[in-house]
Amino acid sequence: MSFVVLLNLLVKPGWVVVENLVQDRLGHATFGLLTALSALTLVVAALSDLGLTPYSVQRVAAEPTFMAETFPTLLPLRGALNAVALAAMLAVGWVLGYRGYELVLLGAIGTALLLAQYGQFLRGTLQAHQQFNTDAVLSVLEKFLLLGAVLVLIPVGLTLPRYVGARLAAAAFSTVVLYGLMTRLFGRIKYRWKAPVARTALRASLPFALMALLYGVNERIDMVMLERLASPTEAGYYAGAYRWVDAVMMYAWTVLPLFFAKFASVPRDAVAQRELLRFGQRILTLPLLFVVAFVLFRGEVLFWQFSHSTPAEVARMTWCLKILFVNVLVHAFFAIYSTLLTSTTHERPVSWLVAGSIFLNIGLNLFLLPKYGAVAASLNTLLCAAGVSVGYLVLVARRTGVSVPFRLLGRLLLAFGLLCGTWYALQYGLSKTLDWWLESGLMGVVFVVIILGTGLVRRSEVTQLLPGRQGN
Numbered sequence: 001m002s003f004v005v006l007l008n009l010l011v012k013p014g015w016v017v018v019e020n021l022v023q024d025r026l027g028h029a030t031f032g033l034l035t036a037l038s039a040l041t042l043v044v045a046a047l048s049d050l051g052l053t054p055y056s057v058q059r060v061a062a063e064p065t066f067m068a069e070t071f072p073t074l075l076p077l078r079g080a081l082n083a084v085a086l087a088a089m090l091a092v093g094w095v096l097g098y099r100g101y102e103l104v105l106l107g108a109i110g111t112a113l114l115l116a117q118y119g120q121f122l123r124g125t126l127q128a129h130q131q132f133n134t135d136a137v138l139s140v141l142e143k144f145l146l147l148g149a150v151l152v153l154i155p156v157g158l159t160l161p162r163y164v165g166a167r168l169a170a171a172a173f174s175t176v177v178l179y180g181l182m183t184r185l186f187g188r189i190k191y192r193w194k195a196p197v198a199r200t201a202l203r204a205s206l207p208f209a210l211m212a213l214l215y216g217v218n219e220r221i222d223m224v225m226l227e228r229l230a231s232p233t234e235a236g237y238y239a240g241a242y243r244w245v246d247a248v249m250m251y252a253w254t255v256l257p258l259f260f261a262k263f264a265s266v267p268r269d270a271v272a273q274r275e276l277l278r279f280g281q282r283i284l285t286l287p288l289l290f291v292v293a294f295v296l297f298r299g300e301v302l303f304w305q306f307s308h309s310t311p312a313e314v315a316r317m318t319w320c321l322k323i324l325f326v327n328v329l330v331h332a333f334f335a336i337y338s339t340l341l342t343s344t345t346h347e348r349p350v351s352w353l354v355a356g357s358i359f360l361n362i363g364l365n366l367f368l369l370p371k372y373g374a375v376a377a378s379l380n381t382l383l384c385a386a387g388v389s390v391g392y393l394v395l396v397a398r399r400t401g402v403s404v405p406f407r408l409l410g411r412l413l414l415a416f417g418l419l420c421g422t423w424y425a426l427q428y429g430l431s432k433t434l435d436w437w438l439e440s441g442l443m444g445v446v447f448v449v450i451i452l453g454t455g456l457v458r459r460s461e462v463t464q465l466l467p468g469r470q471g472n
Contacts, residue, residue, distance in 0.1 A: 011140040011143050011144055011147070012143070012247065013247065014147060015143055015146075015147055016244070016246075016247045017305070018147055018150050018151065019243055020240070020243070021150070021154060021305055022150060022158065022163060023236065023240055023306075024305055024306050024307060024308050024309065025154065025158045025308070026158065026159075026160055026163070027308070028232075028233045028236030028237060028313065029231070029232040029233040029236060030160050030232070030236075031236045031239060031240075032227055032231070032233055032234065032236030032237075032238075032239060033105075033160075033227060033232040033235070034105070034160060034163075034164070035227075035235060035236070035239040036226070036227030036228070036232070036235050037098075037102070037105055037106045037109050038113070038223075039220035039221075039222075039223035039224050040089065040092065040093060040096070040106065040224050041106070041109050041113045041114075042113065042216055043213075043216050043217050043220050043221065043224070044085055044088050044089045044110075045085055045089075045117055045216075048078075048082050048084070048085035048114055048117055048118075049081070049117055049121065050081060050202060050206065052074060052077070052078055052121065052201060052202075053117075053120055053121045056071075056074060056121070056201075070197055070201065072190055072192035072193075072194075073191075073192060073193055073194045073197040073198055073201075074197075074201060075191055076191045076193060077198050077201070077202075078118060078121050079118070082114045082117075082118060085110075086107070086110050086111060086114060089106060089110040090103060090107060090110075093106045096224070096228055097228065105160070105164055108164050108165070108167075109164060109167065109168075111168060111171075112164075112167045112168040112170075112171040115168075115171040115172055115174075115175045116142055116174070116175070118175055119138075119142070119171070119174050119178045122175070122178040122182050123138055123178060138174070138178060138181070141174045141177065142171055142174040145170040145173060145174065146166060146167060146170040149169070149170060150163070150166065153166065210351065214351055214354045214355055214358065215354065217358050218354055218357055218361070218384075221358065221361060221362065221365075222238070222365065222377045222380065222381060223238065223242075223377075225362070225365045225366075225369055225377075226369055226374065226377045229365065229366070229369040229370050230369050230370060230373040230374070231373070234373035234377075235374070237313065237316050237320055237373070237374040238320055238374040238377050240306070240317045241317050241318075241320035241321040241324055241374070241378065242320075242324060244302055244321060244325075245327070245328055248288070248291055248325075248328060249328065249331065251287065251288070252284060252331060252332070252335055255280075255284055256284070256335060256336065256339045259276060259280040259339055259340075259343075260339050261343075262276050262280075263276060263340050263343035263344060264343040264344070267343075267344050267345070270400070270402055273340065273400070273401075273402045274402050274405075277336065277337075277340060277402060277405065278405050278408055280336050280339075281336055281405065281408055281409075281412070282412075282456060284332060284335065285332045285333060285412050286412075286415075286451060286456065286457075288328060288329070288331075289329070289332065289412070289415060289419065289447075290419070290447050291325075291328070292325045292326070292328055292329045292332070292416075293416065293419050293420055293423055293443070293447075294440055295322060295325040296322055296325065296326075296420065297424070297427060298436050298439070298440065299321045299322050299325070300314065300315075300318045301436050303318065316374065319375060319378075320374050320375060320377075320378040323375065323378035323379055323381075323382055324378045324381060324382070327378075327381050327382040329416070330382065330385045330389050331385060331389075333389070333409065333412065333413075334389035334392050334393065337392035337393060337395075337396050337404075338350060338388075340402065341392065341395055341396065341400070344400060346399055346400070349395050349399070350392075350395070353388050353391040353392070353395075354388065356387075356388075357385075357387060357388045360383075360384055360387060361380055361381070361384045364376075364384075365377065365380055411454050411455065411456055412456065415447075415450050415451055415454050415456055418454075419443070419446070419450055422443070422446050422450075423443050426439065426442070426443065427439070
């Protein structure tokens, strides 16, 4: 697990910087179209897996004979689903109004994504056989190849067709490597179609597919609707801001699965779950409080690479960024309650909450996007996250034996208020004399004092982490 996290921390932040350069070179309108097409493929691509990847990992790990008996059917089934998903992508693109060149781009982007997802399916065999280090390297192979290709293309001349072609080539190469490695480690698998085996696998994997589809639609529908209802340029502004949300939320998506496993290990012990919740709440929320405050007061520095953008364009992206990071703040407070619910067999009500959020988001988008563009998309995302979070609290209170720690939530909110108030006072008095990095460092020290003063982290806990005190 630590090796996987380390590799992602090395590659993904670098990829954020490279994507900023790509958007700056291509322009906001072109990049907005690219991002909308990519979001559309991500939504439809949920159909290409139908939950077969987690299903196969689970079965291969539990049953040594599963790979020899079932994989000869699953491999062609997964390939056929890719073909169906690609056709569905093009059909949905046509219905949404994409034509000609745009449909060609959609097909290329969709093919690259489907190849990448097929590679993830093949990687499941490595995970199930405990080949975690090999899997970790392969998990970032495509991003690493694409990062290198983009760095080569930027001085040569970066265009949209070249960039899409590089994505397709990196995905194809990574898939070939994965397939070759799988056959080398586990032997060549001959395709053998068995309809009963396929039906059994699809029935068992559908619950995974439903959850993936709901979350995919919920996260990506904004970009498609924004490009269609407002303009590609507005979609570009939103993409430039949302990229940083993705980067920061990587911390949450790394931490939350660990607590998912912890909650699931004590499904009937409300006391243990309550302690885990209180501990996880602090681990998840505290770092994100500082990051959100930084963005609210110094968010414009994250767009330092956009040298080809006007001050008005950077200001609009910054405004979207600040709204979206209030959305991050909401997740920082309440995402762990979703983890508690889904880890304790309450997936269905959580799915209904997400489905309700999707319908609310679509309704707000239809009403607000044509007039207010990227700012409205950012605000709609925030409103839907807030609504779902209230639902999480209600479900935890009514369906679990775990009480919501409102006093802890209050102290966290107090700490955030004190941090923002101090930061505002510092800027008001010294904004003309302090560089952003010095200002942020000073506020980091202030934040440590705040969390100690509010009792969110006790001095005894800090002492236990010091060298020579761990054995005491």
